[in-house]
Amino acid sequence: xxxxxxxxxxxxxxxxxxxxxxxxxxxxxxxxxxxxxxxxxxxxxxxxxxxxxxxxxxxxxxxxxxxxxxxxxxxxxxxxxxxxxxxxxxxxxxxxxxxxxxxxxxxxxxxxxxxxxxxxxxxxxxxxxxxxxxxxxxxxxxxxxxxxxxxxxxxxxxxxxxxxxxxxxxxxxxxxxxxxxxxxxxxxxxxxxxxxxxxxxxxxxxxxxxxxxxxxx
Numbered sequence: 184x185x186x187x188x189x190x191x192x193x194x195x196x197x198x199x200x201x202x203x204x205x206x207x208x209x210x211x212x213x214x215x216x217x218x219x220x221x222x223x224x225x226x227x228x229x230x231x232x233x234x235x236x237x238x239x240x241x242x243x244x245x246x247x248x249x250x251x252x253x254x255x256x257x258x259x260x261x262x263x264x265x266x267x268x269x270x271x272x273x274x275x276x277x278x279x280x281x282x283x284x285x286x287x288x289x290x291x292x293x294x295x296x297x298x299x300x301x302x303x304x305x306x307x308x309x310x311x312x313x314x315x316x317x318x319x320x321x322x323x324x325x326x327x328x329x330x331x332x333x334x335x336x337x338x339x340x341x342x343x344x345x346x347x348x349x350x351x352x353x354x355x356x357x358x359x360x361x362x363x364x365x366x367x368x369x370x371x372x373x374x375x376x377x378x379x380x381x382x383x384x385x386x387x388x389x390x391x392x393x394x395x396x397x398x399x400x
Contacts, residue, residue: 213268228278235285237293247279248279287349290342291357291360302327302368302371375388
């Protein structure tokens with residue numbers, strides 16, 4: 184953040200006050216921009232090669248795909264000049280791709296674990312001697328659907344904020360996880376139906392889960 188802010192502010196000073204003090208052939212702005220960019224890119228590469236936590240990977244990818252090329256380089260005071268310089272990405276494409284794959288693997292695993300924990304808690308609730316909650320007068324196990332849908336949707340939105348391509352790849356992966364989760368949910372529900380017919384709230388639990396189908400659809 185400090186490097187990005189410094190580069191943006193300093194290049195703005197170059198555009199407004201320094202550039203006109205030199206002959207055009209000196210390409211003063213290009214010289215400054217390339218030097219700043221090269222240093223910034225070298226620091227980004229060093230960071231990318233370290234062991235990074237999930238949040239660090241997300242932040243670095245956000246800089247590479249989003250913050251640096253859009254928020255900073257498209258600034259109204261700099262855009263026209265930077266367009267002439269044609270600076271590259273903060274990271275080599277191979278390193279950027281490696282980080283993207285790490286992020287996608289981690290995010291997919293996180294969502295998968297979240298869905299698994301959610302289902303385990305739901306199965307545990309079926310076994311408790313407690314009537315399901317009602318929503319608008321109907322038995323509903325709404326928490327399950329809300330958590331599952333929000334988990335997948337939130338993950339997709341975060342990935343899209345990095346780049347469209349990363350968002351599409353994660354969506355593709357998660358649409359494989361959702362049917363797998365729903366099959367596990369169905370199997371667990373069928374098992375409950377077979378083994379718990381004497382449960383005090385057997386019928387309300389069945390109704391609540393049938394009503395869940397609308398939310399998942």
